[in-house]
Amino acid sequence: MNLLVVPFHDWRKISQEGFRTRDAHFIEAFKKKSSITQIIINRPTTVLEIFLKRMGQPIQGAVIHSQNNFKLYQIEPQVYVIDYVSGDVFGQIFKGHAWFIQHYENPRYTAFIKECLLKLKVEEYHLLNQNIFAAKLSKNLKPITSIFDAWDNFTKFEVYKKYHKNILEAYAEYARICDFWITNSKDNTESFSIQFKPKNIFLIKNGVEVSRFTKEKTFTIPDDIKDIPRPIIGFGGKISHLIDVDLLNRTMEKTPNVSFVFVGQILDKAIYKSINKVENFYYVGDKHYDDYPNYVKSFDVGIVPYVIDKNKTSGANTIKVYEYLAANKKVVGTHGNGLEDLQDYVYIVSTADEFSEELNKANNEKLSLNFEEHTWDSKVTELLKLIQSA
Template sequence: MHTIPAKPPPAVLAYPMHGQGKFTTEGYRTRDAHLVEWLGRLTGGRGGVAVVSRPEPVVLRAAGALRRVGGPRGDGGGVAAGTHPVETTTWRLPDPRDRRRWWTRSADAYPGLPDDWRDVPAVVWNPFTALALPRSNPFVTGRTTVLDLLDDWSVHHAFAGIRADVERAYSAAFASACHVTANGEGTVALARRFGRDDVVLLPNGCDPERFDDTSAASGPLTVGYVGKIGRRLDLDGIIDCIEAEPEVGFVFAGPVLDRGYRRPLASMPNVTLLGDVHYDDVPALLRSFDVGWVPHRVGSSGGSPGGEVGGDIIKTYEYRAAGLPVLTTPVDGCDSRGLDGVTVLPLDGHAARLGGWRRSGPRVARRPSVIPHDATWRPKAETILAAASGSPSPVAEAAR
């Protein structure tokens, strides 16, 4: 562990799920990234946000730096305005036989904080920080800490091998957090399981000004999915839908996380796999779609692979900000976020709906929509900042 060199305290400390490397490589596209961006904008004039990344091995960090390409954003180098990355490296190495264990092993490598940063409030997305050494731990007594929940990692398939460690981290984080906010009904249930009945539901959103409802779609009816390609998607249902509508083009933009998904999708003649797309390029990509697709699995995973993992789906907001009609499976919250233009059907009904659009198309008219104010990122960041700044509870702000 090393200590952050003495420097003026920031307005806020931020502990994202991963860190600045991900933000720079992928663009600020995840919940923690969007909120960090806005916290930087809101506090840039009074110290900004210190982004304390999950520690990375020195060797892997150097290799990753060679691959990273940061677009012009904020004050340069792909770093959001008003935010300041904190160096978080370690000479430790992950065990190649059990890489998930790095979530726990890296906790002790978080940098120590200067003494005059002790009262700086913290917003935390990585619960494993609650297991860090006292000098590095954002949950120390005297600091106002907001724990903002992403997915429920206790049922997420990616954390199945370290389930006991996840439970231990959550227990410590929930016991010490001053405020808890959650992005969906599943994460609200998670907080309540650990005794936090004061949890505030604060669903995801978007920055609608980044998108426009111009269509550049051409060729056959184009159904697009933007996001990670893995076990949250119902592969069998997706294949059935694609086979049932061979005259429809299906575009998947995102990294393939599970190898079993690549070959079945790549083998289909009406499927295009684009690979990962930087977030700065997503608005232009959405112009090429006719329909925004959310073919997610439905229901609780109950600790087994697959199923919902407690979170909210950002892409639905972004599809609608781009004027795309949305076709989604009935995941939690899909019909209760104040969005219009969203068709909710079980996956086995998607082919029929797409066939109807195709026969009356091939284009599907854009459906421009005004995204509700409370479905945008700024008021969510303001709610979290109010809590971090000493508000007795974020409930009043969240209800605005």
């Protein structure tokens, strides 16, 4: 099977940080399928963005075809990356995310993609698009099957508020042209079905690569947390608008006898600034995904202090919960964000008092999750079955 994949994140960023996001996990799981030749259509970028985001390391692979600003890399025997580095630096600066929409639609990029397919002797292919800004690209290609991965609801992301109209148009475009959608949560399945009415929409939740997080695998407590007083209450993930800062601040105030350790990228600086930097709060920075499991294994409890307001949530089915559970950690989180489906395995709270009370209990009386249906391999197997039936 020939599979074109359009990830949300730049291939350089994925390589630099490790395969830790949903789109990257899908790519990594597809790589393990010997029956699949995977062609990744990379996000357009510029030299300036590569420099500013410290993605300067060249794409690892052999260039087997190039033309002006476009290159085709062979990464592995059955994995290819089509890359586009535009010279339109000022356009990217002034247009923001609208620039990506424009350049995914660039007829020269589409023509180069088709040229690469000819060079690789790919006549028939399926297309999995995981990028809300790349709807025009899906429209301009001619796959056997066209799929959109509607992970999270981008209409609710404050950071993309300026592009709300563009995002609505993209969802509507995907609804028209795609054979089916997949999404990561029941909330999204319901809201997307009502608002955009795709032909078909299927639930494929997030998963976990269990072998990375299992406690049986030897690990070392990272140097930057080994001297932090225990118990360690850990959060591993992006610091974004999803965090309920008021709840977190009140919980930390009520639980001074534990250490709150945050590991991950700061996406929303205002949210991070509004977190009270009390004595028992520790932010240790972002970590490569190869190093990150050592932090999770070092937690005593994993937390998900997310907002529960329907207007602020994004239909998330948070990956970190599966990672905590794979490391056999007690998990405490708030309602929503896919936790209700895991209520037999995690503690769900509503208030700071409940949160603090649960964090002070060492016991974990919840069931252990059977991960057979929660691996990334099982998720892409679900998707492949949908493609075959389509």
